[in-house]
Amino acid sequence: MLKVAVKFCGNCNPQISVSEILREIQEKAAGILPGVEFVYQGAEEADLLLVISGCPVDCAERPQGISREIVVAGESVNYVTCGLSGLSSQVVNLLKNLLNWEE
Amino acid sequence: MMTGEQYVESLRKLKTVVYAFGERLDNFVDHPLIRPHINAAAATYDMAHDPEFEDLVAATSHLTGEKINRFTHIHHSTDDLIKKVKMLRAISQRTGSCYQRCVGFDGINALYSVTYEIDQKYGTTYHARMKDYVLYLQKTDKMVAGSMTDPKGDRSLPPGKQADPDMYVHIIEKNDRGIVIRGAKAHQTGVVNSHEMLIMPTIALDEADKDYAVACAIPVDAPGVLHIFGRQTNDTRKFDEMDQGNACYGAVGGEALSVLEDVFVPWERVFMCGEYDFAGMLVERFASYHRQNYGGCKGGVSDIVIGATTAMAEMNGVAKASHIRDKVAEMIHLAETIYCGSLACSSQGRALPCGSYFVDPLLANVTKLNVTRNIYEISRLSHDIAGGLLATMPSEQDLKHPEIGKYVEKYSKGITSVPVIDRLRMVRLLENMTGGTALVESMHGAGSPQAQRVMILRQGNLPHKVKMAKRLANLDKSGNER
Numbered sequence: 001m002l003k004v005a006v007k008f009c010g011n012c013n014p015q016i017s018v019s020e021i022l023r024e025i026q027e028k029a030a031g032i033l034p035g036v037e038f039v040y041q042g043a044e045e046a047d048l049l050l051v052i053s054g055c056p057v058d059c060a061e062r063p064q065g066i067s068r069e070i071v072v073a074g075e076s077v078n079y080v081t082c083g084l085s086g087l088s089s090q091v092v093n094l095l096k097n098l099l100n101w102e103e
Numbered sequence: 104m105m106t107g108e109q110y111v112e113s114l115r116k117l118k119t120v121v122y123a124f125g126e127r128l129d130n131f132v133d134h135p136l137i138r139p140h141i142n143a144a145a146a147t148y149d150m151a152h153d154p155e156f157e158d159l160v161a162a163t164s165h166l167t168g169e170k171i172n173r174f175t176h177i178h179h180s181t182d183d184l185i186k187k188v189k190m191l192r193a194i195s196q197r198t199g200s201c202y203q204r205c206v207g208f209d210g211i212n213a214l215y216s217v218t219y220e221i222d223q224k225y226g227t228t229y230h231a232r233m234k235d236y237v238l239y240l241q242k243t244d245k246m247v248a249g250s251m252t253d254p255k256g257d258r259s260l261p262p263g264k265q266a267d268p269d270m271y272v273h274i275i276e277k278n279d280r281g282i283v284i285r286g287a288k289a290h291q292t293g294v295v296n297s298h299e300m301l302i303m304p305t306i307a308l309d310e311a312d313k314d315y316a317v318a319c320a321i322p323v324d325a326p327g328v329l330h331i332f333g334r335q336t337n338d339t340r341k342f343d344e345m346d347q348g349n350a351c352y353g354a355v356g357g358e359a360l361s362v363l364e365d366v367f368v369p370w371e372r373v374f375m376c377g378e379y380d381f382a383g384m385l386v387e388r389f390a391s392y393h394r395q396n397y398g399g400c401k402g403g404v405s406d407i408v409i410g411a412t413t414a415m416a417e418m419n420g421v422a423k424a425s426h427i428r429d430k431v432a433e434m435i436h437l438a439e440t441i442y443c444g445s446l447a448c449s450s451q452g453r454a455l456p457c458g459s460y461f462v463d464p465l466l467a468n469v470t471k472l473n474v475t476r477n478i479y480e481i482s483r484l485s486h487d488i489a490g491g492l493l494a495t496m497p498s499e500q501d502l503k504h505p506e507i508g509k510y511v512e513k514y515s516k517g518i519t520s521v522p523v524i525d526r527l528r529m530v531r532l533l534e535n536m537t538g539g540t541a542l543v544e545s546m547h548g549a550g551s552p553q554a555q556r557v558m559i560l561r562q563g564n565l566p567h568k569v570k571m572a573k574r575l576a577n578l579d580k581s582g583n584e585r
Contacts, residue, residue, distance in 0.1 A: 010159030012189030012399075013196070013406070013442075019155055040154045059189070061158055 014054025139353025195403025203293025207247025336539025398445030
């Protein structure tokens with residue numbers, strides 16, 4: 001089981017649709033990662049922070065208490081550019097690796 | 104924090120006296136003239152609860168540590184100032200219109216710091232009262248109208264020398280319970296759909312005018328207060344749908360003339376009472392905070408204008424023409440330039456004696472002065488690209504008319520793949536966002552251009568510039584050539 005706290009940046013002038021990206025991630029994860037739960041509240045009890053920022057500035061404020069994070073910032077994941085179409089797959093791959101590692 | 108719906112319902116409980124078109128409005132909340140502005144303000148409540156936007160629209164209170172709506176927050180870092188600008192752009196991108204709440208936000212921040220400094224000099228207790236008031240706002244999430252602009256009468260005369268002393272709000276009585284004020288506040292953005300008015304002086308004052316040195320908070324429905332809603336260009340279109348352009352959120356803020364006819368204010372809501380030597384500081388603080396905003400909110404509104412213009416070019420079949428692309432690039436450049444200004448004055452902010460943060464006033468004034476030009480130029484380019492239909496399009500009623508509607512539809516066609524109604528709706532959106540009241544607001548909102556020039560000259564460090572020039576020109580200290 002992996003509890004993932006979702007945090008958005010606030011979207012002042014987003015280059016990507018953050019809600020659309022999250023929806024894609026959730027849809028892809030639903031089929032292959034049943035042990036992942038996405039939450040908006042109660043981040044302090046989460047295992048991982050998924051930050052989805054609308055642009056590469058990635059100014060989203062991080063809640064305290066979570067050391068591990070995956071960061072979508074514009075068209076990058078963990079600051080590596082992967083293009084709009086590759087964002088959700090890349091996040092799901094990282095989640096899969098984390099789950100495998102946890103097991 | 105209230106939701107948008109709770110905010111709207113809270114307005115129904117008030118006894119706000121509102122007049123428009125020569126009538127007193129029994130139900131201003133659902134009135135077509137006013138409801139779009141209420142919807143825009145409601146967005147500031149809803150977005151604070153939305154996970155996509157809460158990082159900007161919500162904040163943590165420095166007084167309680169609790170989560171609050173940012174519009175009730177006191178800035179305590181440059182990051183707070185930057186987030187304010189980003190929040191304004193985000194909300195503007197949602198509403199395409201003014202959501203009015205920044206004026207009171209700027210008022211509480213200005214008074215929070217100035218009351219501290221008054222207390223330091225005079226041993227008064229205004230800052231503690233102001234803290235209590237901020238706490239009250241944070242707990243209740245009430246909307247505050249920042250009420251600074253007086254009618255001013257003869258601009259060449261100070262308040263006390265006016266033929267009518269009520270041209271500036273002034274104290275007419277003090278007693279053991281509080282004060283009584285009289286006058287009016289003009290151009291009051293969002294006041295009819297606010298909960299509170301934060302009264303502030305509008306100019307620097309001297310001792311002769313100390314009765315005009317008054318800052319206080321009153322409910323918008325306090326006895327003696329009435330609001331006369333201002334007309335906007337095309338405002339009868341609010342009784343239509345498509346022809347409004349932005350039917351949900353309207354245009355600009357919904358301004359009113361607020362008359363204060365012998366209004367009682369209890370001492371706990373009085374934040375300045377005769378300290379005339381702090382009036383100028385308060386005006387400068389408020390004006391700078393407010394001018395900081397404009398690259399954020401107008402940047403976001405411009406994003407919509409640029410989007411609508413580009414859509415119009417596509418619907419007209421000219422989107423790929425090089426001169427169109429060049430003009431759109433210029434519009435983006437102009438919009439991002441004002442946004443740069445707002446971010447810059449925020450990032451160069453500094454701490455004040457009370458611990459709150461203030462923007463760089465020179466850069467804030469430069470930002471607003473650029474807005475008075477850039478928004479007009481953005482609008483001019485949008486008109487250039489969109490075409491004359493902006494000014495000549497038949498009405499919604501003609502489009503729906505059983506006999507002539509077919510002609511309006513046939514001869515309003517652009518490219519074949521786009522339904523006529525889509526093109527006409529886009530025309531109306533653009534028309535209403537780039538002309539009339541919406542445009543004038545960019546000129547005079549947060550103060551007219553000359554007010555910015557006065558502050559730019561005051562802050563511009565001109566002697567230093569002259570000194571540098573003289574050094575390079577090899578002149579001696581007396582100014583003579585060596």
